[in-house]
Amino acid sequence: MTAPLLQVEDLKVDFSTRNGIVRALHGIGFTLHAGETLGIVGESGSGKSVTSLAVMRLLDRAGRIAGGRVLFQGRDITRAAPGDLRSLRGAAMSMIFQNPRAALNPIRTVAQQIMDVLRAHRRIDAAEARQQALDLLKAVRIRDPERRMSAYPNELSGGMCQRVMIAMAIACEPALLIADEPTTGLDVTTQKVVMDLLAGLTAERGMAVILITHDLGLAARYCGAIAVMEQGRIVEQGPTEALFRDAQHPYTRRLIAASPTRRSTLADLAQGAPPVEPVSRPPPPPGTGPLLEVQKLVKLYSGTRAVDDVSFTISAGGSLGLVGESGSGKTTLSRMICRLIDADGGDVVFQGESIGHIPARDFHKAPQRRDVQIVFQDPTDSLNPRFTAFDSIAHPLRRLEGMRDGSALTARVTEAASRAGLEPALLGRFPHQLSGGQKARVGIARAVAPRPKLLLLDEPTAALDVSIQAVILQLLDRLRREDDLALLFVSHDLNVVRMMCDQMVVLQAGKIVEAGPSMRVFEAPGAEYTRTLLDAIPHFEPNAAPADRVDA
Amino acid sequence: MSATVAGTRSTTQHILFVLRGNPVTAIAATLVTLLVVIAILAPWLAPYDPIASDVPSALQPPSAAHWAGTDQLGRDIFSRILLAARLDLFIAVSAVGLSFVVGAVVGGFCGYRGGRLDRWVGRIVDVLMAFPLFVLAMALVAALGNRMENIIIATAVINLPFYTRFARAEVNVRRNSGWVEAARACGESHMMVVLRFLLPNVLPAMAVQISLNLGWAILNAAGLSFIGLGVQAPTPEWGIMVAEGARFITTGKWWLVAFPGLALMLTVLGFNLLGDGLRDILDPRMRT
Structure with a gap:
């Protein structure tokens, strides 16, 4: 066996903060050979990103490598001079960041940015760099690459920006590529395309990849080996299949249990939590209408129909999941039902009364305001x-x-x-x-x-770690059962919707493509789009055949 | 507003922490505190009557009896500086307070609502800023009359564009925050969202502006008085004192100008340096 490409030995990182020195990494170690893909999984604060930054020597001023060493191609780079590091970064190791839009310079074109990377490390003239940049854009399969060369980042979608980032990262054919949550914030279908692309490109070029993610499914699908981190320590590492089949450390087990899979139920997610007794509700007395009736809602944004003729009903104490990708209109729809924005057509009927015609700006005075409440997507942003x-x-x-x-x-x-x-x-x-x-x-x-009588949940767990998501989902389910609270659950995560909701509505480009009982939609999707969505979810199946995995 | 539960750092502790990490702020804070104390206690601190002239002892250099010397009418310059601190600070605080309140509210609503109101206010502010501001202040005082209220109004008007623009920009960034939507869902009206939610969040950033502006407003008031468009003699005011003293500087009577000038300089410096520290103190997110 050849010498490993990257060897991290007993790496310790300290951060000096207001409350003294905090140790972020407590001596971690792993080895990566050329062409391998290592997944580092863990929840927020586990030290995943610090690890990648320490390896790249990109820690900010407050951070300091306190011990251990990082050997890259046999060289100790923990104490390398800044000048040597600069020539390494980009050329021998490169990184893909979480938010592609933020990582790209907004005032330079795509071509210029890729050329910058190329010319920083290679002695080539502008024409040659331009040609290579074009080849790279073709390699990352950007449609119409000649035209995209002169595009600015804001003219591209999130998935496209991430492809440009990948093009920049592989531009100088580095031996090591670190991808830090490369697809967080992208739709599942986009995530699948981007990850497949990344896996294919790195395999072709024999690059080693470190994939940092909180998504076990993603790691399982794309990594040969996985290291599980908790609070600055690697608690367990090993080949992917073995790790998932036979997890040793309790934290790994907990993490696996908390990740929703095709068949998991709410009770599976948070193990040890008291089981939830199914509450049998007496059927509503005949003659009572539904709690909420959405009738042919329409919302126009500068000519395009963001929400197009959407109708559905929720009964008291019922639950309905609204599923779709970004741009499908699910958030707009939830805002209209919550009466935070006005509709351009249709009506919202709540307990038999039309509330769709009360202007959103006056709805705060309406008696129904307290009956219709909403939980927002980003808990930080909404407080x-x-x-x-x-x-x-x-x-x-x-x-x-x-x-x-x-x-x-x-x-x-x-x-x-x-x-x-x-x-x-x-x-x-x-x-x-x-x-x-x-x-x-x-x-x-x-x-x-x-x-309230109706609670709208706009991706309430999208910004949370899986173990917290599990607890929050259980909590919501209990609230629903105990208080007879009706839920409208907006999510991109079909698994979560399946567990939480009786009914499911799938939206695409503002239109309903499929609706029905969630189990039925999930098990036997009628629409092609629903099937695409379902297939794109990176499941991990501890006992499934490894055929599902794309090996890098 | 609500019960404070253990687990948060106390405000005093927090202020002390900020000051310890930032000695410049501490010096500036001391300077400004001293100034405020002087302004409040001036009538009791002043060793002499600042207006009573005593011609036999005119134009005396600094001595044990007259720490900053005496002016052409024999008035004690030190006492006059103390009393002038009171007046200048009052003018500056009122003017800045006025432009802050009006600017923040107008700018806040413009930033929140956008649309036609925003465009119109924006243009008016642009027009206001197109004037040389000091000349505008001079014109205002000349037109309205040479009184203290008018100096305050003139200073407030020339400061207004900064606050309006600042509040507009800061509110505009935050108006689509989740917590603004959440406030609406909690039944808050648009007006209260601006007043109770958005403006308090903009306050830390504006505090910096306020502090910088206070120094500037003092300079402005002194400047108006210096050219004779402000407070009238014999009222002690730094600008007038410098203006009157300037006539004697050629004959070597430096103390007439130097001490009021020094007071002016230290005050402006104090406010300017305080700005950054204030933001750290006021922003709850800095309180970890």
């Missing part, structure tokens, strides 16, 4: 940075129920918080002092505090 958790949860009570400060308000806030699983001790904290999961709970507590 006022200057409100404590208490104030955020108390806000709807103050506004919608006219409650004043006092023991009654405190009691209601504490009750809502405890129903959302938020410890009372955390109520005095500001959002930046809370973790992602805690912030999500504040968002849920705020939405359930005024005791």
Whole structure:
């Protein structure tokens, strides 16, 4: 066996923060040979990204390699001079970042940016660099590459930007490519295309790849070996199949259990949580209409129909999943139902009353405001940075129920918080002092505090780690059962929708392509688009044949 | 606003932390605090009557009896500087306060609503900024009359464009935040979203502007008085003192100009240096 391409030995990284020195990596080690693909999986804060930055020697000023070493092609680069590192980066090792749009320079064209990389490391003239850039764009299969050469990043979709990033990363044929959450924020179908492309290109060129991801399914599908990180340590590593088949470390097991698969149920996700008793609800007395009726809703954005003639109903205590990719109109639709924006056609009927005709700007005065509440996608973004958790949860009570400060308000806030699983001790904290999961709970507590009848959930777990997602999903399910709360669950994740909802509506480009009971849609999709969506989800099947895997 | 629960750093601790990490802010804060204390206590601190002339002891250099010397009418310059701090600070704080409140509210609504209102206000602000600002202030005082209220109004008007633009830009960035939508879902009206949600979040960034502006406003008020369009003699005011003293500088009577000038300089410096530190103190996200 030849010498490994990359050897990380007992690497320790410290960060100096306001509260003293914090150790981010507690001596990790792994080995990577040329052409191999290693997946580093773990939840936020586990040190995945710090690992990649330390290997690239791109840690910011607060970070410092405190011990251990990184051998790249047999050379110790932990103490290499900045000049040597510059020639290594881009040429021998390169990186793909999480947010492609942010990583590209907005004021330079695609061609210029790829040429910059090429000319930084090779002595070639502009014409030659241009030709190579064009070849690279063809390699990453950008449609109409000649025309795209002069495009600016804002003219390209997220998937296209990531392809440009990949083109830049492989431009100088590096031996090692580090991809840090390369497809987070992309649609599942785009993710599949981008990842297949990445796997194919690196395999062709014999590059070694480190794939950093929180998505076990993705790692299982594209990596030969996997290292599981928790709190700055690698708790377990080994070949992918063996690791998934026979996980040794409890954390790995927990992570595997929490990742939704084709067949998992809510109870599977959070092991050890008390089982949820199915509540049998008496059938609604005849004659009562549905809780929510969406009738032929239309929303136009500068001529295009973002939401096009969408109708569905939700019964009291029922649950409906709204599935689609970005641009399918699912968020616009949820905002219209929540009466935050006005529709251009159609109506929303809530408990037999039309609320679609109340202008969104006046809806805050409508009595239905407290009955229709929403939990937003990004828990960080949806909390006022200057409100404590208490104030955020108390806000709807103050506004919608006219409650004043006092023991009654405190009691209601504490009750809502405890129903959302938020410890009372955390109520005095500001959002930046809370973790992602805690912030999500504040968002849920705020939405359930005024005791709504319909709760809209806009990708409530998209920004969360899988283990937290599992807990939050269970929590939502319990709220629904206990309070007879109807849920409208907006998500791109079919697995999650299948577990949470009785009914499912699949949207594409503003139109309903399929609707029906979620089990039926999931097991036997009628529309071609639904099938594409389902196939694109990177499942890992601990016991499935490895044929599903694309080996790099 | 609500019960504070253990787990957060106290405000005092936080302020101390910021000051310790940033000695320049600490010096600036001391300077500004000192100035405010002087302004409040000036009538009791001043050793002499700042207006009473005492011609026999005119134009005396600094001495133990008169720390900053005396002017052409024998008035104690030190006492006059102390009293002038009060007036200048009052003018600056009122003017900046006025332009901040008006600018933040107008800019905040423009940034939130956008559309025609925003375009119109934007153009008016552009027109206002097209004037040389000090000349505009001079014109305003000349037109409105040579009174303190008018100096305040003139200074406020020339500061207004900065606040309006600043608030507009900052609110515009945040108006699509999730927490603004969440506030709407909680039944908040548009007006309250701007006043209770957006503007408080813009405040830390604006505090920097306010601090820088205070120094500038003091300079502006002194400048107006210096050219005779401000507070009238014999009221002690730094600008007038420098203006009156300038006549004697050729004969070597440097203290008439130097001490009021020094007071002016230290004040402006103090406010300018305070700006950055203030942002760190006011932003709750810095409080980890």
